[in-house]
Amino acid sequence: MSSRWRHGCALVAALLLLDVSLTFHNVWPTPAISWRGEISAEFGVYILISIWMSRSRVFSAAALRWITAVWIFFVLGRYADVTATALFGRDINLYWDLRFIPDVVSLLAKAAHIWRTIGVAAAVIVVLAILYYVFRWAIGRVAAAAHDRRERVVLAVAAALVLVPGIPIARPVTLTYARQIGVAARAISGRTIVPASPAMTSNLARVKGADVYLMFLESYGAVTFDRPEFVRSLAAPRAAFDKAIHDTGRDVVSTFVESPTFGGNSWLAHISLMSGVEVRDPDVNAMLMAQKRETVVTNFKRQGYRTVALMPGLWQAWPEGGFYGFDEIYGGVRLDYQGPEFGWFDSTDQWALAKFDAVEADAAARPRLFMFFPTISTHTPFRPTPPYQPDWSRLLTDQPYDQASLDRSFDATPDWLNLGPSYVDAMTYSYTTLAGYLRKNADRDVVLILLGDHQPPALVSGEGAPWDVPVHVITGRRDVLDALAAKGFRRGLTPSRPDLSKMNALLPILLDAFAR
16 A cells, blocks of 8 residues: 555544544443444534644644643543433533532442552543544644645545535534533522422421332323323233222322423433422523522421432432432442343332332331332333232342243343333333332331323324323322312322323422321
8 A cells, every 4th residue: 555545544534533533422321332424513623723724834742732632621521411311311510510529439439449449540541541642643644634735635625524514513512511611600600590499398297107208100101091002001000009009008199290301301300399490401400409409308308207219220429319418329339239130220120119128118216218219110111121029028039030030021122113012011010019019018107109200202102292290199198198189189090181280390289288
């Protein structure tokens, strides 16, 4: 291969590397990335600057080092932007998250062996060094090409691709950083777009002495009551759930509320209900968490409750836990699931409830509990669906399931073009688990607030589906149910329309019904 061809191939490789480094996307829900053939605006700008600079001067070595450092800064910003939702379940918020880095580092250092900690630190340094030298080469190669007449034509064509109609342009990384600066500026200045919180002064007199469990069922949407085929398929498990409610001396009232999100972004539903403030987008979420606010958690804590978050799908720092004000947070590491892996999150809802009872609820002498539990087993794509284990005592053993049950679960794979059957299986498992949990704790005085976080994806819920989710309150305390019925809840397990409210407005309704 001639020198000219080698130079040409090197230039094409450098251009491709620089473009891909600012346009990759996440392979959900993993840390992996992929490229979709988009063009980066920053990539085009750098080429134009290189061509313009070639008319009078050459980039100095110091300038190339600074450009490389800025480029790596952009690459890291792009990676954080596209992977944060997959890894953390929400957009990154530098103003909020950076203050927790020392805590995270301290936590990891305590949990990991010293040599593993050193190994991770060394790996980070090595990766950054590799990135530096690779991008320093690519940036320098483009800068050198700008001084060659023939190669300058190639650069001009590459830069012009940004202007060609039909060629997809990636969201500029500069906009990502501009948004973070804007969020920080608004938070620091005190200017806010977040409405006031409702009063968190309920005396909780009607629930005093009872445990209160707030469970968000992942993807539990109104579609389970709206689509005839789902109503038919779920009739039997729903009836069994209803029977378990009444067989254990409890009753139920239900309604619909409008979720602030659809098909995903569960945390927007969580924070809307628990703060009483409607949160429909990441900016409002970021601004709200930057403030000191009362939440449903702080209200229960003030009335003497021990407040616990059961988070089996949580594998990283969770700043929201500090915002809400929980006494205890049980994430994936603390829960230490050792059973067979199901779906994205490994563990199961039934196992998480059994573990919660073992570490908190079964204690002989304890304060009353407020427990927040966002479930995981009904997450898209809904399979493999865990088998239900009637013997709850087996769940925390080395062999929680029979092999035949596991084989049936793992043999059922999701059909991505028709997720309806998978969704029905997952919701059946959820109803069955909840029915079993009520029977397991038939003598426990509990108020169970059960609601969906959002509708399942449109592939399941259908085109133009409403953003409604069911809400059920299950308890043996008749005065609580009567108070909720007076506020618009319907008696029984089947909600009716119109919606009672938006999700954030449900909080003051519940707190008022719990007071006397």
